[in-house]
Amino acid sequence: xxxxxxxxxxxxxxxxxxxxxxxxxxxxxxxxxxxxxxxxxxxxxxxxxxxxxxxxxxxxxxxxxxxxxxxxxxxxxxxxxxxxxxxxxxxxxxxxxxxxxxxxxxxxxxxxxxxxxxxxxxxxxxxxxxxxxxxxxxxxxxxxxxxxxxxxxxxxxxxxxxxxxxxxxxxxxxxxxxxxxxxxxxxxxxxxxxxxxxxxxxxxxxxxxxxxxxxxxxxxxxxxxxxxxxxxxxxxxxxxxxxxxxxxxxxxxxxxxxxxxxxxxxxxxxxxxxxxxxxxxxxxxxxxxxxxxxxxxxxxxxxxxxxxxxxxxxxxxxxxxxxxxxxxxxxxxxxxxxxxxxxxxxxxxxxxxxxxxxxxxxxxxxxxxxxxxxxxxxxxxxxxxxxxxxxxxxxxxxxxxxxxxxxxxxxxxxxxxxxxxxxxxxxxxxxxxxxxxxxxxxxxxxxxxxxxxxxxxxxxxxxxxxxxxxxxxxxxxxxxxxxxxxxxxxxx
Numbered sequence: 045x046x047x048x049x050x051x052x053x054x055x056x057x058x059x060x061x062x063x064x065x066x067x068x069x070x071x072x073x074x075x076x077x078x079x080x081x082x083x084x085x086x087x088x089x090x091x092x093x094x095x096x097x098x099x100x101x102x103x104x105x106x107x108x109x110x111x112x113x114x115x116x117x118x119x120x121x122x123x124x125x126x127x128x129x130x131x132x133x134x135x136x137x138x139x140x141x142x143x144x145x146x147x148x149x150x151x152x153x154x155x156x157x158x159x160x161x162x163x164x165x166x167x168x169x170x171x172x173x174x175x176x177x178x179x180x181x182x183x184x185x186x187x188x189x190x191x192x193x194x195x196x197x198x199x200x201x202x203x204x205x206x207x208x209x210x211x212x213x214x215x216x217x218x219x220x221x222x223x224x225x226x227x228x229x230x231x232x233x234x235x236x237x238x239x240x241x242x243x244x245x246x247x248x249x250x251x252x253x254x255x256x257x258x259x260x261x262x263x264x265x266x267x268x269x270x271x272x273x274x275x276x277x278x279x280x281x282x283x284x285x286x287x288x289x290x291x292x293x294x295x296x297x298x299x300x301x302x303x304x305x306x307x308x309x310x311x312x313x314x315x316x317x318x319x320x321x322x323x324x325x326x327x328x329x330x331x332x333x334x335x336x337x338x339x340x341x342x343x344x345x346x347x348x349x350x351x352x353x354x355x356x357x358x359x360x361x362x363x364x365x366x367x368x369x370x371x372x373x374x375x376x377x378x379x380x381x382x383x384x385x386x387x388x389x390x391x392x393x394x395x396x397x398x399x400x401x402x403x404x405x406x407x408x409x410x411x412x413x414x415x416x417x418x419x420x421x422x423x424x425x426x427x428x429x430x431x432x433x434x435x436x437x438x439x440x441x442x443x444x445x446x447x448x449x450x451x452x453x454x455x456x457x458x459x460x461x462x463x464x465x466x467x468x469x470x471x472x473x474x475x476x477x478x479x480x481x482x483x484x485x486x487x488x489x490x491x492x493x494x495x496x497x498x499x500x501x502x503x504x505x506x507x508x509x510x511x512x513x514x515x516x517x518x519x520x521x522x523x524x525x526x527x528x529x530x531x532x533x534x535x536x
Contacts, residue, residue: 046234046238046253048253050196050255052257052258053257067267068107074275075113075144077274078142080142081278084139084145085143085144085145085188085190086138086183086191087145087147087192087193087270088149089101089148089193090153090192090193091194091195091197092196092226092233093202093223094202095256095262097148098148099263100193100256100262104266104270105146112142112143113143114139114144114145115147116147117149118133118154127397128398129440130154130443131151132392134150134179135393136393138389140385141384141385151179152176156237156240158172159236178435180246181249182386182432185432189277190248191252191270193252194252194254196253197257206223206224206227241253301495302498306510306512307512308513312515313517317518321360321520326364328365328528328531332366332531334531335446335531335534336366338535340446340535342400342402343402343403344358344402344450345449346403346452347406347449347450347451348451348453348513350463351454351462351475352453353519353520356516357450357519357520360523361403361524361527370400370402371394371400371401372403372405373394373403373405374405375405375407388432388433391436408436409497411433412433412496412497412501413490413497417486417493440506442505447506449506452523453513454513454514458514459484460484463481
């Protein structure tokens with residue numbers, strides 16, 4: 045794979061000086077076009093030691109307008125990063141639409157280091173590369189442009205560069221013990237790199253492999269490639285989200301659905317409710333403290349019809365928990381900052397640290413519910429979201445997060461009764477808006493979307509729990525009992 049990249053390429057000083065001014069002008073031009081088109085660009089610069097990664101990153105920061113870009117280099121994860129899923133820190137660094145982010149090694153650095161130092165085996169490496177491919181595809185499907193450079197040196201070229209750096213008093217500080225060790229492990233490292241590049245050079249995010257020995261050559265070649273990729277992206281017809289993926293399975297009408305099979309007549313008497321509530325809240329208080337001590341985080345997702353009682357259930361849970369240990373995140377329409385990112389970004393940012401609890405009052409499922417029904421997302425976007433959500437939730441549970449998803453269900457008559465009750469109660473009137481009645485007019489469309497959502501995203505690692513909620517007492521105890529059941533299963 046690296047045979048051609050090991051051949052030395054050189055650009056003369058005269059050629060470099062003659063072209064660099066034009067290159068800088070073109071880079072600034074395409075950067076302005078990105079801003080206007082709201083396209084985020086991620087530039088990953090990876091490669092062997094001493095291949096000029098730092099020099100190239102420095103030049104790109106010099107040649108681009110620094111006001112509209114950022115640079116990220118990830119070292120060993122901090123405590124805050126270790127206590128969240130592995131890709132959390134990469135999601136938090138994503139550039140807003142129209143901006144550029146440069147990554148030194150990016151999400152490849154840790155997996156390469158782990159495999160080189162035998163912290164993971166080949167099977168684990170393959171799994172991590174699969175996660176990386178999914179990450180990059182999610183971003184490019186959402187409109188991002190990913191440009192990846194691998195700067196390469198042959199073994200003899202790397203030895204010469206290291207010897208030259210070590211000989212110069214002004215640069216010998218750059219030759220660390222780690223650099224010398226990596227040189228000794230060159231053959232093993234290159235073999236691993238070939239595997240990584242082979243599995244992650246995809247149509248969405250291909251690798252550009254460049255010999256990094258000559259500074260002028262790597263700078264101009266990389267800059268030309270960036271200009272070409274961005275220009276092609278600007279010129280091409282943007283098909284993001286326009287592909288119609290065929291009829292949804294839920295559009296095939298039948299007499300039976302998951303929601304229609306629920307028994308909404310289930311009830312619980314007030315006296316039984318109060319006794320069970322006190323018992324379950326006591327258990328939740330104890331179990332959540334044990335989970336915190338064991339650094340097991342919990343993520344609760346509540347979805348359901350308007351006026352279904354999500355807030356009431358959430359309050360019964362939080363009353364049993366230490367207020368320092370949980371956060372409730374109510375999800376409304378995205379802010380301007382959130383619209384400038386992938387739709388999952390705002391949910392990644394609120395993930396709990398190990399031992400903490402995050403409760404979402406509505407969630408990422410808005411993509412396949414309200415955004416689908418109200419046409420805020422195209423068919424291509426919301427159909428693609430099912431697999432994106434499943435991948436997201438799998439990564440959460442692989443990290444050890446307890447993930448519980450509840451769909452709370454009522455019928456239309458009960459919803460209307462609760463609407464009227466809110467209108468007649470002074471301190472509840474704020475809960476009713478014109479959107480609530482407008483949404484009722486689309487009940488059938490939402491029901492189709494909910495049934496399909498449950499069918500496509502109820503997985504072995506993150507199943508849906510359907511709650512009959514016509515009776516609030518019954519619904520609250522159902523949720524609390526399920527939470528206790530899962531806590532006890534995990535903690536035991």
